Amino acid sequence: MILVKDNRCDFCGTCVAVCPVDAIELREADISIIHDTCIDCDICIWVCPIDVLSSDEKKEEVKHD
Amino acid sequence: MTDFDVIVVGGGPAGSMAAEAAARGGAKTLLLEKDRDIGYPVRCGEGVGASGLKQFIEPDPQWIAATISRVRMRSPDNTKVDFGMKDAGYVLHRRLFDYALANRAGNAGAEIQTRAYVDGLMVEEGAVKGVKYQYMGENRELSTKIVIAADGVESRVGRMAGMRTATKLRDMDSGYQATVGNVDIDQEMIDFFIGSNWAPGGYLWIFPKGNGMANIGLGVNGKVAKDFSAHDLTHKFLNEHFPKASILTSVCGGIPIAKTLKTITKDGIMLTGDAARMVNPVTGGGIITGMVGGRIAGEVAATALQTGDLTPNGFKDYPARWQKAEGKTHDGLHRVADAIFEITDEKLNKMAHRLAKIPPDELSLMKIFTAVARQKPSILIDVTRAFAGV
Numbered sequence: 001m002i003l004v005k006d007n008r009c010d011f012c013g014t015c016v017a018v019c020p021v022d023a024i025e026l027r028e029a030d031i032s033i034i035h036d037t038c039i040d041c042d043i044c045i046w047v048c049p050i051d052v053l054s055s056d057e058k059k060e061e062v063k064h065d
Numbered sequence: 066m067t068d069f070d071v072i073v074v075g076g077g078p079a080g081s082m083a084a085e086a087a088a089r090g091g092a093k094t095l096l097l098e099k100d101r102d103i104g105y106p107v108r109c110g111e112g113v114g115a116s117g118l119k120q121f122i123e124p125d126p127q128w129i130a131a132t133i134s135r136v137r138m139r140s141p142d143n144t145k146v147d148f149g150m151k152d153a154g155y156v157l158h159r160r161l162f163d164y165a166l167a168n169r170a171g172n173a174g175a176e177i178q179t180r181a182y183v184d185g186l187m188v189e190e191g192a193v194k195g196v197k198y199q200y201m202g203e204n205r206e207l208s209t210k211i212v213i214a215a216d217g218v219e220s221r222v223g224r225m226a227g228m229r230t231a232t233k234l235r236d237m238d239s240g241y242q243a244t245v246g247n248v249d250i251d252q253e254m255i256d257f258f259i260g261s262n263w264a265p266g267g268y269l270w271i272f273p274k275g276n277g278m279a280n281i282g283l284g285v286n287g288k289v290a291k292d293f294s295a296h297d298l299t300h301k302f303l304n305e306h307f308p309k310a311s312i313l314t315s316v317c318g319g320i321p322i323a324k325t326l327k328t329i330t331k332d333g334i335m336l337t338g339d340a341a342r343m344v345n346p347v348t349g350g351g352i353i354t355g356m357v358g359g360r361i362a363g364e365v366a367a368t369a370l371q372t373g374d375l376t377p378n379g380f381k382d383y384p385a386r387w388q389k390a391e392g393k394t395h396d397g398l399h400r401v402a403d404a405i406f407e408i409t410d411e412k413l414n415k416m417a418h419r420l421a422k423i424p425p426d427e428l429s430l431m432k433i434f435t436a437v438a439r440q441k442p443s444i445l446i447d448v449t450r451a452f453a454g455v
Binding site for chain 1: 313
């Protein structure tokens with residue numbers, strides 16, 4: 001699941017532009033992930049200029065290591 | 066009867082040009098802007114070419130921050146390649162510039178509303194018939210004959226109409242920029258840093274903004290953005306090069322360095338500006354090109370309203386005129402960008418060592434990109450077309 005560190009988002013929309021399934025809603029100062037639509041491809045995490053997005057699954061992977 | 070003939074979504078330069086052209090063509094036009102302000106926040110390096118700008122509007126000292134006559138490009142080992150610009154450049158105050166363009170659209174007869182967040186389209190039998198939007202928490206609907214989506218890099222309005230606007234990672238730069246004060250820079254020169262140390266797959270820019278200020282920012286290509294943070298790189302650069310800089314504004318944003326979308330029209334809708342990916346794929350510049358696209362879209366919308374054909378067939382002059390004006394060049398520049406991606410830091414350094422020996426008045430962008438084309442001769446024609454006379 002993609003997580004948003006809400007109070008750090010700059011609402012620039014870069015993640016929205018690359019999302020292949022249109023699973024990110026962005027308003028003037030409000031961002032939310034539509035988890036039912038999201039396919040956890042993680043590219044929004046990579047492209048975010050200020051690293052506001054993260055994946056809870058990644059954290060689990062790290063634990064397994 | 067519909068509420069409007071044309072509803073433009075997005076009040077940036079492309080949207081304002083579209084609204085102005087549509088209104089001038091006799092269309093009852095509404096421009097919707099999602100933020101409370103036209104022109105703010107500014108997610109842009111703010112650089113434009115003088116001749117590109119002047120085809121639309123006379124430069125006004127109110128929104129010209131700096132006038133540029135020289136360019137410096139630096140290779141990864143900081144070899145400086147200096148040259149003069151044949152066409153002068155400007156760094157704008159976008160906040161005021163966007164105001165001026167929207168004001169002009171208003172003077173041409175377009176209505177303008179801010180705080181209007183479009184969250185859906187009215188669609189009948191595959192044709193766009195109106196927009197749904199929120200204003201101060203209230204849901205509203207307006208019918209229209211044509212929607213012009215100028216909603217920027219996110220380009221969600223096109224998706225709402227069932228168009229493919231999602232951009233590949235290769236075609237997106239992850240960008241960050243600080244507007245800083247207290248920096249001792251040449252206010253008539255733009256300064257670029259190329260190579261993987263500061264902006265992997267992209268470049269870092271220093272654009273003067275007058276009074277000891279500058280926009281300093283960079284773009285990291287999406288393909289490698291997983292391993293780099295545009296924010297962290299920018300601050301590292303500032304710490305190393307301008308430790309005394311005061312950060313007055315900092316913004317992030319995506320720079321869509323793609324080819325223009327294959328399809329920019331559908332029944333009742335046209336896409337324009339960043340939303341249609343009308344950005345120069347090498348420089349990432351999209352102000353003037355967005356204005357070119359926006360104006361054509363508005364003009365074609367006004368004409369289509371007269372003929373009554375609101376299908377892609379009725380809009381066909383729009384993609385045709387865009388391709389001729391900029392689109393074809395952008396396709397070539399996209400191939401040039403691919404070639405640049407392949408050049409290693411070592412090769413960039415070697416090229417810079419050679420180019421740095423050429424006197425600045427004998428050097429030009431054309432010569433620099435011809436050197437790039439030497440690495441990949443198949444792009445020579447693209448380079449020649451894009452940079453002739455520059």
